Amino acid sequence: MPEGHTIHRAARLQSKRFVGTELRVSSPQGRFDEGASLLDVHAVTEIDAWGKHLFYRWDHGHTLHVHLGLFGKFRIHADDPPPPTDGTRLRMVSERGTLYLSGPTDCRVIDPEEEDRIVSDLGPDPLRKKTHVSAVEHIETYLGRRTVPIGAALLDQSVICGIGNVYRAEILFRLGINPHIESRRLEAGDVQRIWDESVTQLRLGERNGRIVTTEPEDVGRxxxxxxxxxxxxxxxxxxxxxxxxxxxxxxxxxxxGRKIWWCPSCQP
DNA sequence: GCTGCATGATGAA
DNA sequence: TCATCCTGCAGCA
Incomplete structure (x- = not known):
């Protein structure tokens, strides 16, 4: 499900199946017909993830932008795909498999200016190898200027990108930070801890394909x-x-606008 | 079959 | 802050 780990995992797994081979691209639902016809019978050269955004770069210069939003889902079939459903916005077929995409907030062919705009609005991404020069500095600068609870700041993709509603609650729990604390009143070192914990948790999620933030000893395993x-x-x-x-x-x-959960004792 | 809800984000008021 | 967009599913009759 779509927080940053899902997107980076999708980029990694889909690269293996779809990069470097000619693809048949269509929109069974019909809502992406125009874009699909621009991409059909061409090859993807790279699938790149930034926060919750995916960019598919094609050999003839086009870029497909996908954002799953709350409902978006990829389904990948190695062989013999079932028939697409009414909600299948995008179908991509290579000799190594078929991809169905349903329910995305965004699935469009975009130009380089728009890609730049999307990426430049994002804060540092805990899952990108080469991130901002100083991710922590970027986050601290933002937090120092605004008076928002830290729980709200973590959902702002221009502060740090890729964190969603599950991770914001879980990361703050693991660090013992109450989500209502005003972000500029955090203690020294807290932003560094938040960044490090985000890297740890999102990496774990990317590897496992699911969000598991609990430690075995806390759940009796x-x-x-x-x-x-x-x-x-x-x-x-x-x-x-x-x-x-x-x-x-x-x-x-x-x-x-979202629900947040916390433990009043562990996160005073 | 219906209702409500969900790991997201935007634009109007 | 609210309405809106996108889909699928669990829970309930």
Whole structure:
């Protein structure tokens, strides 16, 4: 599901299947017919992820921009794909597989200026190897200028990109930071810790293909791979349930139009 | 079959 | 802050 880890994983896995071979591109749903005809019977040279954005670069100079939004989904079939559904915006077929995309917020062929605009509006991406010169400095500069709760700041993609509603809640829990704390009142070193934790957690999510932020010892398991559904987060969607560390009831509030969860004891 | 909700983001008011 | 866009699914009758 679509936070930054999903997008970077999609770029990595789809590269193997779709880069460097001629593709058949169509829009079974019909809503991407024009774009598909621009790309059909050409090859992708690179699939690049920035935060929650994907850029497919084609051999004839076009760029396909995909943003999954809340509902977007990729489905990949190695062979014998089922028939596309009514919601299949994009179908891409190579000799190594078929990709279906449904429900994206954005699926468009864009020009270089627009790509620049999208990327330059993004803060540092914890999953990009070569990131901002100083990611922490960028984040601190922003946070020092605005008076927003840190929980809201983490959803602002121009501050740090790729974090979504699950990771914002889970990262703050793991660091013991209350989401309501005004971001410019964070303690020294907190931004560095937030950055480091984001790198750690998003990398883990990219590798696993799912968000698992709990440590085995906190959910009574010996191995991370054993962690069951419903045990993968500390606070996300756990209102009223006991904190896995201290037993206090998890609380929930609205923040920046989304729900946020926290443990009032572990995150004072 | 219907309702509500969801890991996102934007633009108007 | 609200309405809007995008889809799929669980939960309920």
């Amino acid at each position: 010996r191995r991370r791979s054993d962690i069951a559904r419903g045990e993968r987060t500390y606070v996300y969607k756990r209102r009223g349930e006991p904190c896995r560390r201290c037993g206090t009831e998890i609380e929930r509030a609205d923040m920046k």
